[in-house]
Amino acid sequence: MSTPNIQLWEVFIRSRNGLAHKHVGSLHAADAALAMQAARDIYTRRGEGLSIWIVPSDTIVASDPAEKDMMFDPALSKIYRHPTFYDVPDEVGHM
Amino acid sequence: MAAASISVTESSLVLYALRRADDALILGHRLSEWCGHAPMMEEDMALANMGLDLIGQARELYSYAAKVEDNGNDEDRYAYLRDVRQYRNLLLVEQPNGDFARTIVRQFFYSAFADAYWRAMMGSEDATLAAIAAKSEKESAYHIRHSSEWVIRLGDGTPESHRRAQDAVDDLWAFTGELFHTDDSDAGLIADRLVIDPESLRAGWTDTVTGILRTATLACPGKSWMQKGGRSGNHSEHLGHLLSELQSLQRSFPGATW
Numbered sequence: 001m002s003t004p005n006i007q008l009w010e011v012f013i014r015s016r017n018g019l020a021h022k023h024v025g026s027l028h029a030a031d032a033a034l035a036m037q038a039a040r041d042i043y044t045r046r047g048e049g050l051s052i053w054i055v056p057s058d059t060i061v062a063s064d065p066a067e068k069d070m071m072f073d074p075a076l077s078k079i080y081r082h083p084t085f086y087d088v089p090d091e092v093g094h095m
Numbered sequence: 096m097a098a099a100s101i102s103v104t105e106s107s108l109v110l111y112a113l114r115r116a117d118d119a120l121i122l123g124h125r126l127s128e129w130c131g132h133a134p135m136m137e138e139d140m141a142l143a144n145m146g147l148d149l150i151g152q153a154r155e156l157y158s159y160a161a162k163v164e165d166n167g168n169d170e171d172r173y174a175y176l177r178d179v180r181q182y183r184n185l186l187l188v189e190q191p192n193g194d195f196a197r198t199i200v201r202q203f204f205y206s207a208f209a210d211a212y213w214r215a216m217m218g219s220e221d222a223t224l225a226a227i228a229a230k231s232e233k234e235s236a237y238h239i240r241h242s243s244e245w246v247i248r249l250g251d252g253t254p255e256s257h258r259r260a261q262d263a264v265d266d267l268w269a270f271t272g273e274l275f276h277t278d279d280s281d282a283g284l285i286a287d288r289l290v291i292d293p294e295s296l297r298a299g300w301t302d303t304v305t306g307i308l309r310t311a312t313l314a315c316p317g318k319s320w321m322q323k324g325g326r327s328g329n330h331s332e333h334l335g336h337l338l339s340e341l342q343s344l345q346r347s348f349p350g351a352t353w
Contacts, residue, residue: 006135027137030248037241038137041144 008057009035011042013049021053098349100178101168107280109164110183111290112224113173114326116156117184120174121334122205123149124341125192134195141241145202148234155227175345179335180328187270189325189334193263196249196256200263203242207303208274210235211296221289243307250311261313272321274300 006028012021024043029035035054043049063071079085103109126146133139157170187205192198213235216228249260275293277285284290308315324330344351 028135029137033244034137034248037141037244040237041141042137045140045144 006030007035009039009054010057010060011039012053012055013039013043014051014053015049017050021051024048026057097346098176100181101172101176103168103173103177103181104164104166105280106163107284108221108289109160110280111284112156112160112163114183116153116160116173117182118188118205119149119156120153121182121184121337122188122202123147123153124337125188125190125198126202128192129198138195142198145234145238145241148231148238152227152231152234155230159223159227171345175342179330179338182325182330182334182338183328184325184330184334185270185273186322186325186331187267187273189331189337190267190270191333194259196259197263197267199242199245199249200260201267202238203246203307204267204271204274204304206235206238206242207307208293208296208300210239211299211303212291212293215291215296219289219291220287224289239303246307246313247311250308250313257312260311264308264313265316268316269319269322271304273323273325276323276326278326 007030008026009029010026011024013024014021027035027038027042029038032054036052039052039054044052075081103113105113123146126142126149129142130139130146133142153174154170157173160173161169185205187201190197190201192201210232213228213232217225217232219225219228246260249256251257275297277293281290285292305315
């Protein structure tokens with residue numbers, strides 16, 4: 001059944017203390033209180049979370065897929081940005 | 096070949112546990128009937144989750160009743176092999192789902208009681224009942240929150256949602272008096288502080304319900320004649336139909352497992 005005119009929300013769950021909230025999916029709800037309850041009912045049924053964030057989907061500013069090449073390709077050739085690019089002398093030990 | 100009904104030796108404590116277990120099982124079953132049919136997928140999950148909470152409570156209470164009765168019965172036999180007159184649940188919980196508003200109002204009336212009830216029962220002198228209460232209270236706290244939010248939105252929503260919610264309140268009101276039912280069987284348990292006197296919850300229940308109904312712009316029915324009978328096995332015509340579905344497999348194929 002379709003749910004016209006009902007706000008879409010993005011759901012973020014933090015699974016453990018010390019971890020970041022992670023996007024898990026979306027849902028429809030008429031307002032924030034119902035969205036929070038729906039997030040709890042849909043996304044934490046198997047003990048997945050200790051904390052929930054919900055965000056109205058239309059407040060998210062997303063990058064344009066058509067601009068993917070411009071946005072992300074330039075990084076591919078800069079392998080020196082990865083820490084593994086550098087040889088660390090044995091004398092340094094663990095960094 | 097249909098499986099015959101069991102007989103149950105209803106001591107006060109067994110009867111008490113069965114009454115609460117039956118409330119939870121029958122309301123849980125009613126909620127399960129929404130699975131795949133709710134107005135939106137999010138609410139489908141919410142209703143099923145609440146149903147599973149309730150069926151979990153029923154299982155613990157049936158298991159405790161079986162242990163106290165010590166007569167070879169178990170949770171499955173209580174659920175599947177008692178006839179309608181042996182069921183002891185409130186008339187409220189067996190009422191048909193109707194529309195979404197009716198299901199929500201039924202849940203709201205029950206949860207407003209159950210939440211306060213389980214919180215009070217955490218102080219029971221019966222360690223098992225106190226432990227079941229501690230687990231159930233967390234569940235009922237969510238049930239009252241969820242159903243309250245919906246009562247407010249339906250009552251204070253569109254003219255149609257308001258009408259449907261008000262009809263549900265008016266029709267189900269007569270079943271709320273039984274929430275506070277006690278009889279001679281309960282009196283000894285109350286005196287021994289194994290269970291609470293539900294009368295002590297009446298003022299709080301009334302405050303909760305009238306407050307939410309007011310916020311929802313719904314009229315609260317006044318004092319009126321109250322239905323009763325479920326606690327002694329005198330049910331509305333709806334419970335037999337519910338049980339025929341709930342019990343059909345075990346009645347038709349006794350002891351079937353999978």
